[in-house]
Amino acid sequence: MSAPTKPLIPLAGLPRNELGLTVRDYEGAMSTLCAGCGHDSVTAAISQTFFELSTPPHTIAKLSGIGCSSKTPTYFVRGAHGFNSAHGRMATIATGANAANRELTYIGISGDGDSLSIGIGHLSHLIRRNVDMVYVLENNGVYGLTKGQFSASADIGSRSKRGVSNDIAPIDPIMLGLTMGATFLARSFSGDKAQLVPLLKAAIAHKGTALLDVISPCVTFNDHEGSTKSYRFTREHEVKEIATDFVPWQQEISMPHHKDDAREVTLHDGSVVRFRSVPDGYDPHDRQGVEEYIRQRHARGEIATGLLYVNESPQDVHEMNHTPEVALSKLPFSRLCPGAGALARLQDDLR
Amino acid sequence: MTTTLPHQREDPTRAGRVNDFALKLANVNGTGSASANALLMQAIFRMGIPVSGKNLFPSNIQGLPTWYEIRVNHTGFTARALDYDLMVAMNSQTYAQDIAEVAPGGYVLYDSSWPLEPSLAREDVGFLGVPLAKMCLENFATSRERVLMKNVAYAGALVALLDVDLAVIATLLNESYGRNEKLLTSNQTALRLGYDFARENFTCPLEFRVAPLASTSRSILIDGNTASALGCLYAGATVAAWYPITPATALMDNFTALCAKYRREPVDGAVAGSPDSTVNNYLILQAEDEIAAIGMVLGASWNGARSFTSTSGPGISLMSELLGLAYYTEIPAVIFDVQRTGPSTGMPTRTQQADILLCAYASHGDTKHILLFPANPHECFEFAVQSFDVAEHFQTPVFVLSDLDIGMNDWVVPELTWDDDYTWDRGRLLDDTDLSEIAEFFRYTDEDEDFVTPRTVPGSDPKGAYFIRGSGHDKFGKYTEVPDEYQEVVDRLKKKHAAAASALPAPIEVRREGARVGIVTVGSCDLAVREAIENLATLGIAANFLRVRGFPFAQSVRRFVEEHEHCFVVEQNRDAQLRSLIAVETQLDITKMHPVVHYGGFPLSAVQVVDAVTAIVTPPRVTSTKERP
Numbered sequence: 002m003s004a005p006t007k008p009l010i011p012l013a014g015l016p017r018n019e020l021g022l023t024v025r026d027y028e029g030a031m032s033t034l035c036a037g038c039g040h041d042s043v044t045a046a047i048s049q050t051f052f053e054l055s056t057p058p059h060t061i062a063k064l065s066g067i068g069c070s071s072k073t074p075t076y077f078v079r080g081a082h083g084f085n086s087a088h089g090r091m092a093t094i095a096t097g098a099n100a101a102n103r104e105l106t107y108i109g110i111s112g113d114g115d116s117l118s119i120g121i122g123h124l125s126h127l128i129r130r131n132v133d134m135v136y137v138l139e140n141n142g143v144y145g146l147t148k149g150q151f152s153a154s155a156d157i158g159s160r161s162k163r164g165v166s167n168d169i170a171p172i173d174p175i176m177l178g179l180t181m182g183a184t185f186l187a188r189s190f191s192g193d194k195a196q197l198v199p200l201l202k203a204a205i206a207h208k209g210t211a212l213l214d215v216i217s218p219c220v221t222f223n224d225h226e227g228s229t230k231s232y233r234f235t236r237e238h239e240v241k242e243i244a245t246d247f248v249p250w251q252q253e254i255s256m257p258h259h260k261d262d263a264r265e266v267t268l269h270d271g272s273v274v275r276f277r278s279v280p281d282g283y284d285p286h287d288r289q290g291v292e293e294y295i296r297q298r299h300a301r302g303e304i305a306t307g308l309l310y311v312n313e314s315p316q317d318v319h320e321m322n323h324t325p326e327v328a329l330s331k332l333p334f335s336r337l338c339p340g341a342g343a344l345a346r347l348q349d350d351l352r
Numbered sequence: 353m354t355t356t357l358p359h360q361r362e363d364p365t366r367a368g369r370v371n372d373f374a375l376k377l378a379n380v381n382g383t384g385s386a387s388a389n390a391l392l393m394q395a396i397f398r399m400g401i402p403v404s405g406k407n408l409f410p411s412n413i414q415g416l417p418t419w420y421e422i423r424v425n426h427t428g429f430t431a432r433a434l435d436y437d438l439m440v441a442m443n444s445q446t447y448a449q450d451i452a453e454v455a456p457g458g459y460v461l462y463d464s465s466w467p468l469e470p471s472l473a474r475e476d477v478g479f480l481g482v483p484l485a486k487m488c489l490e491n492f493a494t495s496r497e498r499v500l501m502k503n504v505a506y507a508g509a510l511v512a513l514l515d516v517d518l519a520v521i522a523t524l525l526n527e528s529y530g531r532n533e534k535l536l537t538s539n540q541t542a543l544r545l546g547y548d549f550a551r552e553n554f555t556c557p558l559e560f561r562v563a564p565l566a567s568t569s570r571s572i573l574i575d576g577n578t579a580s581a582l583g584c585l586y587a588g589a590t591v592a593a594w595y596p597i598t599p600a601t602a603l604m605d606n607f608t609a610l611c612a613k614y615r616r617e618p619v620d621g622a623v624a625g626s627p628d629s630t631v632n633n634y635l636i637l638q639a640e641d642e643i644a645a646i647g648m649v650l651g652a653s654w655n656g657a658r659s660f661t662s663t664s665g666p667g668i669s670l671m672s673e674l675l676g677l678a679y680y681t682e683i684p685a686v687i688f689d690v691q692r693t694g695p696s697t698g699m700p701t702r703t704q705q706a707d708i709l710l711c712a713y714a715s716h717g718d719t720k721h722i723l724l725f726p727a728n729p730h731e732c733f734e735f736a737v738q739s740f741d742v743a744e745h746f747q748t749p750v751f752v753l754s755d756l757d758i759g760m761n762d763w764v765v766p767e768l769t770w771d772d773d774y775t776w777d778r779g780r781l782l783d784d785t786d787l788s789e790i791a792e793f794f795r796y797t798d799e800d801e802d803f804v805t806p807r808t809v810p811g812s813d814p815k816g817a818y819f820i821r822g823s824g825h826d827k828f829g830k831y832t833e834v835p836d837e838y839q840e841v842v843d844r845l846k847k848k849h850a851a852a853a854s855a856l857p858a859p860i861e862v863r864r865e866g867a868r869v870g871i872v873t874v875g876s877c878d879l880a881v882r883e884a885i886e887n888l889a890t891l892g893i894a895a896n897f898l899r900v901r902g903f904p905f906a907q908s909v910r911r912f913v914e915e916h917e918h919c920f921v922v923e924q925n926r927d928a929q930l931r932s933l934i935a936v937e938t939q940l941d942i943t944k945m946h947p948v949v950h951y952g953g954f955p956l957s958a959v960q961v962v963d964a965v966t967a968i969v970t971p972p973r974v975t976s977t978k979e980r981p
Contacts, residue, residue: 059817062655062810075819075831082810083819084654086647087677093639093647098810100591100635100648101657105811123647126640318635325617325631329590330656330809332633334776337588339614341770344586348767351572352398 039191039217089120160227208269243307382414388503404430508546581606583736593648676715702953856902870916884961
């Protein structure tokens, strides 16, 4: 069965971005996920984000592993190249792709099975290398395609559809990221496009690995009473104390500073993230403080969302390796091959 | 004073043997013997004489036994010899074994600072005692020097015993230690101690010795890992990903060093010497494991860079999943497998050719890969360059199957050459201009005569955008579960693989008049098999030679096997993997090929091939198989 193609109905009056494209130009094939799947909302937010940023579709490279979430790159930005790779291995493919061509915008879509079990090693090292990409972890606590096994993000005491309680400690990707030296960590909820779109924009503007943990309920296997990754549980326990605005670099900053503790973080491309509200004493640059905050909220059974940690100063993998501004893949052969003369001279040392 | 010791007798069969002998040096790992042994080997090479040095070392940093073998042979047969004319016994743990290995009439050079156990004595072997520890204790101040310089002192004794050119040795020491005067002086002193002692106490030179030749004047001394790295540099590889593993580590170490030298470009206007004054036209990623290494290679190749990884057997096992992805989605990749002894961890510092079947069919499902089999460092360089062209032309992974013997030992090979008119073959890679000239792009349509379809890279015109997937896909690149649509794609992949046969290095064939015996071999077996064929000829058995250099196999491989009444397949693994691959892939009757397998972990020797052949083919006259050609 082929993925159904979404009919391109010309809708007069759809707003156009700077490139003259409508949001429909940033969509892809019709989703084959279950009706009401959180992932489809994330897909829509991604389309909206790239549309609003006026990103040329062909400058985007979208990657994924295997799983429900990993199917979604075909559902957005059809004009971009996509790579649906192997289970847990997306981070490695993205690292190599970024190494070859640093000029593109990389967005990887993964799930909690893909990222926190089979691919946790690769995710950890992607973060350590600070590969410049957006890594969206669509987190539903469950293996959907294999019908409902717990994933590594399932909370202790969370119940499966069959009524089994999870006894194994969960892995929180944000805590993992803090430990691995992540430079951008955010959490959001698939049902909250208003929060998700600005976070995605900031993640794209960030230089380095931007990890977005998006609670994205599985309507089929993990949306029941007793689940801690259901729509209802997430809505009831989400704490949105950290609110940010994203100001693209083109726009003059005209918003008034309305709180003394408002902070601004200038991102790599000149865009600004403004923290509209944060809890007292919260510093998104303070790794230990952020860790403590998340722990406290978690102890209360709460899910803290928003842009939790950001640090724009560390080098990304290209800066660490002093590569040129131009993509390595674009270097002509003449600049890569030292030639016959050099080979002859080099062999003087081998005699 | 020069005296002839009673055991230093004239052996009529060995008298006056010039440039034809074998030495073995038995050392303790981590005591600094490697540089002294290499010095000796390099000096013989500089004298223009074909020579090999094989390091038979343990998987250990310090303390375990290690051996170094030097084979000198004027006709170029420098495969491993098993009858040693001279043993340098520096390891008391292995005295008994080492002394037992010396050929009758040969010699043992040992440290006579301490007496040898009487039980070690052999009537048919000459013992050359040199008080190495004693002379180093008397002449060097620090304990470290006293240990290290024993090696240089025995090298000095060997220089005298073998008639190695002292001027060459002096030049080599200057080249190595010229910038460290103290070390240079120590080495010169130690060398002289051993040299003088030998001259004063033994008849120098021995009846086997070296004499200058001119046969290696156009040759270089290089190991396969360095040569492969050079090939990657010259092929224009920009992204490399790897995980450290013996015996492949030096390949990436060398690539790193070569890139630092040849791939750094100055930045216009930058302050010289500042960290930003140069840019690196390469990126080498030390991955978290081999799975990640091949994933990075695929990501980079998908994105249009030439990319490779280097590993050994355990790494190939880990990479297998993604190798299937690369095969099915048609992404170029180059994988160097410097084979070591398996299975499992096996013997990491010992050689084997036991990954042939693994690499040929790596990954689940129907997969088939392209393999190249270099036999020496010269071919490592050439095949490394070629592997990228083949990988990009056929849009598939290409394996270069080297081994520890080729990769980590220094070989005398013809100098490397480069044609400045060469440019890389990127295969059917569409750019924006190409895309503007076609109405529609689909990834797996429009196949050419090699069953290759055009590809695009991310960042190109949106018309060329497609979604690459390891899941079932039709020729348009779309997801499918329809049998015919699925089969259409995998059937083309099979034909594409077969089409690659003619693009790979052709087998090397050497024919003899009236030969009824054929010997097929691969990779580093090359020299031992060629020598065996010479030795068989002296026994009255004429044998033809074929060395495969690529898979899928050329037509001539099948023809060669069919042509011979007796066909042998010589390889370094237990299960006769090359023989199986030939049988499976050419539909030949496997019983038409006699397996000759050698798989203990040390390089092959000619005598092992001769013994295997003569066990089946009776020589026309009775004579010893150990006879020299």
